[in-house]
Amino acid sequence: MPTAVSAPVSAAVSTPLLEVENLTTAFRRDGAWREVVHGVSFTVGARETVALVGESGSGKSVSALAVMRLHPRQASRVGGRVLFEGRDLLALPEPAMRGLRGDAIAMVFQEPMTSLNPVLTIGFQIAEGLMLHRGLGREAAEAEAVRLLDRVRIPAARSRLHDHPHRFSGGMRQRVVIAMALACRPKLLIADEPTTALDVTVQAQILDLLKELQDQEGMAVLFITHDMGVVAEIADRTVVMRHGRAVEAGDTAEIFRGAHHPYTRALLSSVPKLGSMAGETRPLRFPIVSATTGAVDVPPGLPDTVTPGQRPVLEVSGLTTRFDIRGGLLGKVRGCVHAVEGVSFTLGAGETLALVGESGCGKSTTGRSVLRLIEPAAGSVLLDGEDVLTLGPAALRERRKRMQMIFQDPFASLDPRMSVGAAIAEPILLNRLGTRAEARARTADLLQRVGLTPDMASRFPHEFSGGQRQRICIARALAVRPRLIVADESVSALDVSVKAQVVNLMLELQAEFGLAFLFISHDMAVVERVSHRVAVMYLGEIVEMGPRAAVFGDPQHPYTRRLLAAVPVPDPARRGARHKVSADEIRNPIRALDYVPPVRQYREVSPGHVVQAWGEEWEPKGTSAAA
Template identity: 55%
Template sequence: MSGALPSVTALREAARPLLSVRDLTVSVRDRGVTRPLVENLSFDLHPGETLAIAGESGSGKSITSLALMGLLPHNVSVTSGQALLDGVDLPSLPEPDMRRLRGSKVAMIFQEPMTSLNPVHTIGSQMIEAMRAHEPVSRGAARAAGIAALRRVRISEPEQRMRQYPHELSGGMRQRVMIAMALAMNPALLIADEPTTALDVTVQREVLELLRELQDSTETAVILITHDMGVVAEYADRAVVMKAGRMVESGAVADLFASPGQDYTRALLAAVPRLGDGAARGKPRPPATRAPVARLVDAQVHFDIGANVFGRPTHRVHAVEGVSFDIRPGETFGLVGESGCGKSTLAKALVGLVPHRGHIEVAGHALAGLTTQGKRDICRDVQMVFQDPMAALDPRMTVGDAVAEPLLIHQVCPALERQARAAELFRRVGLMPDQMTRYPHEFSGGQRQRICVARALALQPKLIICDESVSALDVSVQAQVLALLDELQRDMTMSYLFISHDMAVVENVADRLAVMYLGQIVEMGTRDQVFGNPQHPYTRRLLEAVPVPDPAGKGRTYARSKGEVPSPIRAIGDAPQRMPLRDIGHGHLVA
C-alpha cells in the first residue's frame, strides 16, 4: 500500500452531491421588463459540507436561498437552470410538493428570528404546528419532540420555554429556537441566511459552534449566507463569492483566502477589520488639556416594572448602574459589550432621552434640571447616528429636507442658506447635491448612513454618538463609513462615542474604550491597554469570540458560558453589588 488516506473533503467530492445547482437564473418582472437578479449560478453541495455564499448586499445571496426554498416574491421567478436536491428539481416543483419538502428535507434559518416567529403564539405551539404539518403525530408526541429539540440546542429549562412567547427570550435564545425548529425534522439541507448578523459576538460564536456540532452529528449539509469573511474562514469548507447576481469566484476556503483570483474578492478580504490592525494607527490621540466634551459621574438608569395588588412596581431593571467616564475633545471613546449591557441606554441618557440619576454633563452643562429650552440647546452639542438608517429617516421626506431639518428646528439660518448648507454637507460626506431631491428608498444602505452622518453634522456638534452605526453594513461599505468618520473628525475636531459589539471595529477606531457588563464598566483604558493586555475575564471572553478571517484558525476551541446569562432585572430593594474599578497602572482600570 502506498499514499496517504484520502481526506474527508476528498471523499465528499467523490460522492454524489446532495444539491447540484446548474446555470440557475432568477429574474424579476417590473413594469413589463424582465431583468436577472441572479445569472447562471452553478455549484455542488455534498452531505455534511458547509458552503458559504459571500458578497455584499444586492449580490443575490438571499434571492438564491429563497429560490431554493420556493419562497420567491410573486414577481420574481426562476427563468432557467436547475437546482437538483437528491435528483429532484426544486424550482419546477408544484407548491403542494414543495411545501412537503420544506422543513422535512430542506429547512431555512432567517436573519431576524423575531420576524420569523409569530409574536402571538408560544414557542411550543409554533414548534408543535411545524412538526405536525410534516408528520402524523399526536400533540403530545410533537411536544416531547419539541422539548428534545430545544434541549439539543442547549436551551435551559425547555419545558418552561415552550410556554413562553418570542418577546420573552433574548435574541440569541430566539435564534436557537429557530435552529431547533429547522433541525427538528432532520433535514438533509439547511440554509442559514445571515443567521448571526444581528447577534453579539459571543452569542454569534455559540450559535455557529452549535450549528457545527449538530451538523457533525447529523451529516446535514449547510449553505451559510453571510457577508462576514471571518465567519466564512472559520466555519465553511468551500465558498462562492457573488457580485451583482453573478458568481465571481468559488473554491476551497483555504485557497480563496490564501490566493484570491479576482480583484473583487481581494477587495472584500482587505475591507475586513482585523484585531491587531488598530496598532497600525499608531498611538492614540494625546489627552486634551481642555475640559471634557462629556462627563459622567455615577450615572444610573433604572426602569421599574411589574405591579403588585396595590399597583406598585415589584422589580427594577438596573440598565445602567454607577458608570463614570469622560470623553475628551477630538477623541473616539468606544463602548463595547453584549446586548442588554446598557450601552444604548447610556447613549440615550447622554442626549436626555431617558431619565437618569447621578451626574451627566455635555459641553459643561449638567443635564439634570434643564428647562425644555435647555434640553433643546443640548441637541446642538450632541447628535446621534443610529444603527438602522432606513428607520432613522422619514420615508416621506426628501433627504435634502432631512439634512436641513435640524437647521430649521434650531432657526440657525434662513431658508436659502439652509439649502446651501445642506448641499455642502452632502459634498462633505461624499454625496452629490443633485441627490437632495430623492427619497431614502432610492439610496443604498451605505449612502443612507452617509445621509444620517450629514444630518448629525448639520449643527456642528461637539459630540456624535454612533450607536451600532456600522453593524448592519457590508464590510466594504462599513470601511467607507468608518473612513468618512475618521476624516470628519480630523477636519472638524469632533468627539465620538462609538458604541458597538464588534471588537475588531472598535479596536480600529477607538482611542480609549470601556467594556460594559450588566450595566457596569468592568474594564477601561486606552485601546492598546485593553486590547493588548485585557485583564477582566469578560473582556478576554469577548476577544476570544471574534471570528478570525484566517482559515488556519478553523476548529479553535471556545469556552462556552455555563448556565443562564444573569439578568439586570432584580426585585426592588435588591440592588446589584457595585464592582469598583482599580487602577493597575497608567489609567488602565479593571473591576
C-alpha cells in the same frame, strides 16, 4: 457579459447532494420582468458546508429562496435546474415540494422573530413539523421538541416549551429556529444570515452549535453571509456573488490565500481583523480596494486629534438610569430595570471612547441618557463644564446643538416624506443658524463632505442604499457643528466594504472638526480600529476601561476576555476550532424595589487602565474570587 462561475466539487465529495445549474431569477416590476440572478451554478456535497458570500443586493438570499421555491409564483420566474438527490426541485409539483421543505431540506432565516408565529408557543411550532412530516402524535412530538430544545442549549427546556417567542432573547429565538429546522433531521440546511444581528458571544454560540449538530447529523449546510470572518470559520468551499452573478468560487482556504477576482479581494480587505492594530497608538482608516480593478488605496495616517491637558468635552459621573416594571390590576410598580448603574467616564475633544458589550448591557441607554433622550435617575453629565441634567427644556434645546446622535437604523431615523436636503437643513433652520439660502449652501457642502453630491438633496431616503443613508445621517448630525457625537451601532448593519467607507469618513471628520465620539458597538474588531479608549459594559456597569491598546492587548476582566474570544477570525486555518464561550445569556437586570446596588471597587492595572473587582460568578469552579 461575464460568464457564470461554477464551484468545483471537493475531492472528498463524490456525488453532490445539491446541484444548482445556471439558476436565474426574475421579478415582475412595473409590468416588465427584471432578472436579478444571472446563471448561478454551485454544488453542495453531503456533510459539506458551502458559503454563499456577497453584500446586500448580490442575489445570495434570492438564490436560496429560489432553491426552496419560496418566491411568489405570480411575481417571479425561476430558470435553470436545482437537483436535490438527482430530482429537479423546479420541476416538482407543489405537494411534493411541500413534503421536502422542513423535512429533507430545512431553512434558518435571518430574523427569527419574523419566522416565528408570535401567537403560538414555541413547543407547538416545533411539534407541528414533527406531526406533519413524521406522523407523531401530540405527546410524542412535544417530548421530541423538549429534546431538541435541550440540544440547542435552551435552559430549562421543558418549563419553557409553552412560552411564546417574545419571552426569549434574540439569541434564544435563533436557537429555537434552528431546533425547528433540525426537527426532522434534514439532509440539507440552508442558513440565511443566521448570525448577522447577533452579538459576538451569541454568534459564537450559534456557530459552535451548527458545527456540533452538523457533525452529529451528517447534514450539508449552505451558509449565506456577508461576514468573511464567519466564512473562514465554517466553510469548506465559498461562492462569491456580486450583482446576481457568481464571480469566484473555490476552496475557502485558497480564496483567502489568493483571491483572483477584484471584488473578492475588496471584500477580504474590508474585513476588520482583531489584533491588526498592535503597535499603533492612534486610530487608522481602512484600506479600500476597488471592486473592479483590485487597486488598493491605503489612506495616510491621521494626525493626533487628542490634546492632553485640556478639559474634557464630556464628563459623566455616577450616571444611573432605571425603568419601572409595573404589574397587577392597578399597574403598581413591582420592580426596576437597572439599565445603567453608576457609570462614570470622560471624553475629550478629538477623542473616541468606545462603549462595548452585548445587547442588554446598557450601552445604548448610556448614550441616550447622556443626551437626555432618556431621563437618568441620578448622576451628572457635564458638557463643556455645564451639567446637562439640570437644564430646563429651553436651555436643553439650545445645548443640543453641541451634542448629536447617529442612530443604528438610518432609514428609521429619516422621515420618508422629507427629502434628504430638507432633513439636513432642518436643524440649521430650527436652531436659527442661518437663512434658507445659507442652509441650502451648507447642505450642499455637507453632502460633498460625506461623499455624496449636492444634486442628491432633492431625493428621498428610499432612493439611497443603506451606506448612503448612514452618510446622510452623519451629514445631518454635523449640520449644527456639534462638539460631541454619540454613534449608536452606526455601522453594525452595513456590509463590510460600506462599513469601511463609513468608518473612514467618521475618522476623517473627527480629524477635521475635532469631534468627540462616543462610539457604541458590539463589533470588537471595528472598535479596535477606531477608538482611543474602550469601556466594557456588563449589566449596566463599566467592568473595564482603559486605552485601546491596554484593553485589547491585556484584558483583565473575565467578561472582556469572553467578548474577545468570541470574535470570528478571518483565517481558514483556524476552521473547526471551538470557541471557549459560555452558553449562558446575559443575566437579568430586573431588581426588586428594595435592592441596593453594591459599592464597586476598581483597581488600576496600568496608567488609565482600570478594572472592576469581580466575584465568584466569574470564577471557574474551585477557584477563589479576585480581590
